[in-house]
Amino acid sequence: MRRIVLVLTAVVALAGVVTYAADASEQTDGEAAPIFGVKIPTGYREWRLISVAHEEGNLNDLRAILGNDLAIKASREGKLPYPEGTIIARLAWSYDPLKESEKAFGRLQSFVAGPPKNGVQFMIKNSRKYASTGSWGFAQFDDGKPANEAVHNTCFSCHATVKARDFVFNRYAP
Amino acid sequence: MRRIVLVLTAVVALAGVVTYAADASEQTDGEAAPIFGVKIPTGYREWRLISVAHEEGNLNDLRAILGNDLAIKASREGKLPYPEGTIIARLAWSYDPLKESEKAFGRLQSFVAGPPKNGVQFMIKNSRKYASTGSWGFAQFDDGKPANEAVHNTCFSCHATVKARDFVFNRYAP
Numbered sequence: 001m002r003r004i005v006l007v008l009t010a011v012v013a014l015a016g017v018v019t020y021a022a023d024a025s026e027q028t029d030g031e032a033a034p035i036f037g038v039k040i041p042t043g044y045r046e047w048r049l050i051s052v053a054h055e056e057g058n059l060n061d062l063r064a065i066l067g068n069d070l071a072i073k074a075s076r077e078g079k080l081p082y083p084e085g086t087i088i089a090r091l092a093w094s095y096d097p098l099k100e101s102e103k104a105f106g107r108l109q110s111f112v113a114g115p116p117k118n119g120v121q122f123m124i125k126n127s128r129k130y131a132s133t134g135s136w137g138f139a140q141f142d143d144g145k146p147a148n149e150a151v152h153n154t155c156f157s158c159h160a161t162v163k164a165r166d167f168v169f170n171r172y173a174p
Numbered sequence: 175m176r177r178i179v180l181v182l183t184a185v186v187a188l189a190g191v192v193t194y195a196a197d198a199s200e201q202t203d204g205e206a207a208p209i210f211g212v213k214i215p216t217g218y219r220e221w222r223l224i225s226v227a228h229e230e231g232n233l234n235d236l237r238a239i240l241g242n243d244l245a246i247k248a249s250r251e252g253k254l255p256y257p258e259g260t261i262i263a264r265l266a267w268s269y270d271p272l273k274e275s276e277k278a279f280g281r282l283q284s285f286v287a288g289p290p291k292n293g294v295q296f297m298i299k300n301s302r303k304y305a306s307t308g309s310w311g312f313a314q315f316d317d318g319k320p321a322n323e324a325v326h327n328t329c330f331s332c333h334a335t336v337k338a339r340d341f342v343f344n345r346y347a348p
Contacts, residue, residue: 045348048223052287053236053272053285055285056285064223100336105231107231110228110230112343112344113226116347161274171286174289
């Protein structure tokens with residue numbers, strides 16, 4: 001019995017390692033973003049939803065926040081800080097009125113995601129690698145290409161506003 | 175070699191059946207919605223994202239459209255009609271200004287998902303069961319309880335506006 005428990009523990013531990021590796025280090029072959037050296041994580045569009053948002057003003061987009069398994073678990077539990085290997089993805093699209101809904105309601109009513117806009121952004125937790133920026137690495141990609149260094153210099157200073165929430169703006173939407 | 179291929183084919187086929195069953199017929203134990211008899215599908219909050227939206231006016235919410243595997247595949251490919259067993263879930267939350275962002279920008283800028291609002295809605299494709307409503311069953315649940323019959327009477331007439339898109343408003347957001 002003890003042996004079965006040990007083997008099971010080993011299998012579960014190994015599964016954990018494999019999951020972690022898949023989450024934390026699998027990146028696409030593309031160019032790395034400046035400063036933090038982050039590449040686009042493999043399969044991020046398959047990740048589960050953390051929350052949604054709308055930015056007004058110049059940004060004028062609709063957004064979705066997706067997370068790898070570690071991010072989903074941590075944001076559901078609301079425990080801070082986020083564990084090593086957490087990756088949070090911020091997707092955004094043009095804020096477009098839905099014509100069919102305007103016709104049905106007789107006024108602007110529904111706004112939906114149009115083409116991608118304002119890039120795709122990632123936050124990756126690695127306390128060793130990103131010690132000077134709250135243990136987070138940041139990256140933005142526009143049409144699959146990393147944004148420039150100036151863009152990446154703005155990430156941490158803005159996220160510092162929510163240092164009390166481990167630098168993460170979003171909260172899990174149940 | 176032929177035997178291995180046969181066994182593999184059987185395994186893959188079985189996996190397909192299991193996935194389909196999990197997608198199409200696993201429902202929670204709760205009460206069924208009126209008219210269409212739909213129960214809340216198991217694990218829908220784990221499904222992948224199709225798109226996001228914002229409703230103005232009285233609805234005033236932020237929404238996410240999630241789909242089971244069949245829905246994700248079909249909406250990515252943009253093929254109509256959606257296959258049997260497709261389930262689309264519409265979640266919605268209160269449209270809340272993000273205080274930290276207002277402070278940083280000096281004006282209202284970011285709106286994020288607050289508490290759940292306007293229920294959770296589902297569309298389930300079953301051409302045999304729902305022949306009179308475009309092959310779709312509709313359901314809305316508020317705090318896990320089915321909405322009343324009057325609410326369910328409005329679903330199909332509104333979705334009929336987008337009959338040309340197989341009665342589905344949303345499009346996949348890449």
